[in-house]
Amino acid sequence: MKDTIFDAKGKFVGWLLVFIILAVLPTFIASYWVTLITQMFIFGILAMSLDLMMGYSGMPSFGHAGFFGVAAYVIAIFSTRYQIGFWPSLVTAIVLATAISAIFGLLVAHSKGVYFLMITLALGMVLWGLAFRWVTMTKGDNGISGILRPDIGLPISLKDPITFYYVTLVVFVICLALMALFVRSPFGHSMKGIRESESRMRILGYDTWVHRYLTYVVAGFFGGISGAFWAYYNCFVSPADLELGASFELFLMVILGGPGTLVGPALGAGIIVFLKNFISAYTERWLLILGTIYILTILYAPQGLVNLVKDLAKRREKKGEAEEVS
Amino acid sequence: MGFFLTQTLNGLAFGALLFLLSSGLSLIFGVMKIVNVAHGSYFMVGAYIALSVITRTHNFLLGLVAGAVIIGVIGLAMERIFLRRFPLQDMPQMMLTMGFALVFRDLALLIWGGDPYNLPAPAFLVGSVDLHAVVFPTYRLFVILIAVLVAILLWMFNEKTLVGAKLRAAVDDYEMAGGVGVNVPMVSGLMFALGSLLAAFGGVMGGPIFGVYPGADFEFLPLAFVVTIVGGMGSLKGAAVGSLLVGLVDNFGKALVPELSYFTLFAPMAIVLAIKPTGLFGRG
Numbered sequence: 147m148k149d150t151i152f153d154a155k156g157k158f159v160g161w162l163l164v165f166i167i168l169a170v171l172p173t174f175i176a177s178y179w180v181t182l183i184t185q186m187f188i189f190g191i192l193a194m195s196l197d198l199m200m201g202y203s204g205m206p207s208f209g210h211a212g213f214f215g216v217a218a219y220v221i222a223i224f225s226t227r228y229q230i231g232f233w234p235s236l237v238t239a240i241v242l243a244t245a246i247s248a249i250f251g252l253l254v255a256h257s258k259g260v261y262f263l264m265i266t267l268a269l270g271m272v273l274w275g276l277a278f279r280w281v282t283m284t285k286g287d288n289g290i291s292g293i294l295r296p297d298i299g300l301p302i303s304l305k306d307p308i309t310f311y312y313v314t315l316v317v318f319v320i321c322l323a324l325m326a327l328f329v330r331s332p333f334g335h336s337m338k339g340i341r342e343s344e345s346r347m348r349i350l351g352y353d354t355w356v357h358r359y360l361t362y363v364v365a366g367f368f369g370g371i372s373g374a375f376w377a378y379y380n381c382f383v384s385p386a387d388l389e390l391g392a393s394f395e396l397f398l399m400v401i402l403g404g405p406g407t408l409v410g411p412a413l414g415a416g417i418i419v420f421l422k423n424f425i426s427a428y429t430e431r432w433l434l435i436l437g438t439i440y441i442l443t444i445l446y447a448p449q450g451l452v453n454l455v456k457d458l459a460k461r462r463e464k465k466g467e468a469e470e471v472s
Numbered sequence: 473m474g475f476f477l478t479q480t481l482n483g484l485a486f487g488a489l490l491f492l493l494s495s496g497l498s499l500i501f502g503v504m505k506i507v508n509v510a511h512g513s514y515f516m517v518g519a520y521i522a523l524s525v526i527t528r529t530h531n532f533l534l535g536l537v538a539g540a541v542i543i544g545v546i547g548l549a550m551e552r553i554f555l556r557r558f559p560l561q562d563m564p565q566m567m568l569t570m571g572f573a574l575v576f577r578d579l580a581l582l583i584w585g586g587d588p589y590n591l592p593a594p595a596f597l598v599g600s601v602d603l604h605a606v607v608f609p610t611y612r613l614f615v616i617l618i619a620v621l622v623a624i625l626l627w628m629f630n631e632k633t634l635v636g637a638k639l640r641a642a643v644d645d646y647e648m649a650g651g652v653g654v655n656v657p658m659v660s661g662l663m664f665a666l667g668s669l670l671a672a673f674g675g676v677m678g679g680p681i682f683g684v685y686p687g688a689d690f691e692f693l694p695l696a697f698v699v700t701i702v703g704g705m706g707s708l709k710g711a712a713v714g715s716l717l718v719g720l721v722d723n724f725g726k727a728l729v730p731e732l733s734y735f736t737l738f739a740p741m742a743i744v745l746a747i748k749p750t751g752l753f754g755r756g
Contacts, residue, residue: 206563238706253742257749260507260562260705268741271694275734283730390690391577394509394570401567433578440571441554444564 168315169373172308174320181379184311187318188375191414193399195368200331201406204341207265209270210248210391213366215277215388217243217373222290223283224384228287232296232304239374240367246273247366255359258344270393277385279355289384293377314375318412321368325408328364337361371398395422396434402443404450413452478606479727480720485612485681487719488619492674493692495626495711496667496701502643502706503656503663504564506555509569511671512693513576518543518672519684520584523591532594540673547668551661559657560646573689581686588686591679615677622670624711630708639663642704695722698737702744704754713752 148399158205172180190213199205220239224230256263277284284290295304304310328334340347340354348354377383386392403414422472426432447454497511500644521542522535529535550572558564593611630636641649644657650656682688695718703714717740725736730754746750 164497217631224744253745257745260501260505261701263507263566263748264701265741265745268694268738269702272734272738276732279733280731391574394574395569397570416742431578431582433574434582434637437571437574437576438579440574441568444568445554445557 157437163317168314172311177307180306180311182420183195184307184314184379185423186416187314188310188372188379188412189396189415191318191321191375191397192372193396193403193411193415194408195365195372196396197400197405197411198328198361198365198368200324200400201408201411202334202341203337203358205260205358205362205463206266206397207270207362207365208267208390209273210266210365210369211388211392211396211423212270212273213243213247213369214373214392215273215383215385216246217370218377218383218387219277219284219290221374221377221443222293224379225293225296226290235296236374236430239377240370243370243373244363244367247369248363251359251362251366253447255355255362267390267393270388271390274385274388274390284385287385289382291382293381293383295378295381316368317371321371322412323407325368329360329408333360366436374436376413391433394440398436398440398443398466401450402439402447404452404454405454408448410450410452414450474606475515475727477603478608481606481608481612481616481748482727483720483723484716485615485719486723487716488616489674489678489681490695490699490719491619491712491715492622492677492714493671494696494703495623495708497668498697498700498705498707498711499639499643500664500667501700503646504565504660505560506569506664507562507566507575508664508667509566509693510550510573511569511667511696512672512689512691513573513580513718514543514547514647514668515579515674515675515678515692516684516689517546517576517676519679519688520580521672522676522679523584523589523684526592528747532592535591536673536676539676540669543672544665544669548661548665551664554567555664556657556661573693577686577689580689584686586686588683591676600655607642611680612614615681622673623708626708629724629747635659666716698741701751702741704751707751707753710751710753 168183171183192210195205196210198209199207215241220242221235224238226237250266254262254265254269280286280287285313295310304313329337336347336352337357340352340357344354373387376387399414399418400411401414402417404410418436421435422432425435429435443450449457480553493515495513497508498512500506500508518539520539522532522539524535525538526532526535554568554572555565558568597614601604601613622714628636631640638649638654638659641652641654642656646656675688697715699711699718701714702717703710704711718737721740722733722737725733729736748754
């Protein structure tokens with residue numbers, strides 16, 4: 147079957163076009179939109195990292211905002227308390243987020259389905275509890291404000307919103323490429339096999355525990371990257387960044403966009419970030435709307451927008467082929 | 473000694489509330505395989521409803537009944553109208569309840585505002601009891617007593633009645649149960665209503681101790697999850713033992729190392745999971 151819309155060359159050209167548009171965009175749009183799209187990139191990385199687990203590996207994590215939060219808090223504490231520069235803070239933040247996911251992974255990698263869900267939720271709450279209660283370090287409920295956007299080195303400084311935009315764009319593209327490589331690698335394929343039938347993969351000789359564990363840690367790593375940039379972006383972190391509601395929002399980004407597509411969750415993140423900022427300007431009832439979007443998505447587009455569009459395109463193509471034959 | 477006894481009693485009272493909250497969660501999961509993320513919302517909204525009733529009527533019992541029954545009806549409606557569309561598909565069902573949890577949270581904020589409230593305890597339970605070594609609030613002893621009563625009633629319902637037998641059959645194997653003529657959808661609906669009612673009941677009972685405030689929903693939900701993980705999902709006995717364990721550990725954790733109290737919760741969970749992944753009394 148000829149896949150007219152999604153063939154490799156067209157796909158590449160399409161991506162290049164999207165990238166070019168994103169690259170020239172800041173010259174044409176108001177600074178409000180530049181910062182908003184920057185936020186979309188940051189949450190796009192986070193949503194894609196959750197998709198590695200949810201979509202590709204059948205591991206729906208409820209605590210994923212936790213790793214995001216750990217990295218954000220490291221940046222906040224390093225930057226405000228010790229005045230440590232960009233690179234050491236960034237590296238420490240990502241390493242710590244990854245290390246914590248490596249420890250948590252030992253506890254969760256053997257559990258499946260709902261058990262996985264509930265255990266990750268409880269672990270996420272542990273991190274939230276730490277942010278909330280470890281007041282001497284995290285300032286508790288007040289959060290940490292006054293994070294300064296640093297000089298990266300060279301002539302690049304994150305103080306300028308447009309530079310920040312480009313830096314996050316580059317980071318986003320790198321993360322997207324790395325994650326795409328990850329899911330297309332032999333490891334990623336066997337991961338999908340485990341999602342479909344774990345018992346079969348185990349009989350074929352795959353160590354399913356190691357696969358699940360590594361995926362969990364990799365997701366934690368990318369979550370950490372996203373969290374680090376969030377701290378610099380927002381200049382403020384608080385326990386709200388990693389509370390349960392944040393994990394729910396993240397979950398919706400993936401579901402809305404389409405789990406198992408990487409690009410879908412990034413798109414979902416864009417939509418949710420946009421709605422959140424847009425709607426919050428008019429009403430305080432964001433959670434009500436978020437909950438309603440949730441319910442509507444599950445009822446009418448449970449496979450996510452990207453998969454919905456793909457299905458429609460496929461159906462139309464089939465219809466076209468049938469007409470050609472007749 | 474006094475410290476130890478007081479904290480143990482506090483832990484028991486907390487465990488008693490956790491039992492009311494998590495027994496429903498566990499049973500709902502047992503029969504329907506639904507992870508009900510809105511369970512904490514039932515707990516909180518139930519307490520809010522009771523608050524409104526009590527401030528108007530000054531009658532705690534009336535508030536308790538109103539909170540529990542209204543939430544029971546809401547739970548039933550949720551199950552009939554929405555969850556029923558996705559029978560035994562755990563992810564869509566779970567995510568629907570997640571959407572409802574967000575809606576409940578925001579509606580509660582809209583209706584009752586952002587201030588924390590205290591639920592007044594019934595007049596005859598105000599004050600404390602002198603237990604030789606310690607003086608302990610009467611109300612907390614009362615909560616322990618009620619939870620024990622509920623546990624006995626639930627056990628009798630489960631073991632001694634026909635509906636209970638059908639329920640157990642549905643937990644064990646819903647397909648076989650359906651095959652031999654048990655109306656599984658009916659039992660499920662009933663279970664969901666009962667579970668939500670129990671959560672709201674727990675919320676109202678906890679009101680005079682913790683108060684009721686925005687965010688209580690997502691604060692208690694993970695605790696209920698930890699209880700069911702530790703005790704094993706779908707098991708009443710597991711919910712009881714898990715609640716006591718979590719109640720005591722959490723309470724001593726908060727009293728001894730307040731800054732790390734969430735870690736003290738997480739430790740027993742990790743140990744139990746390492747030894748028995750399905751929880752203490754879980755099957756499968």
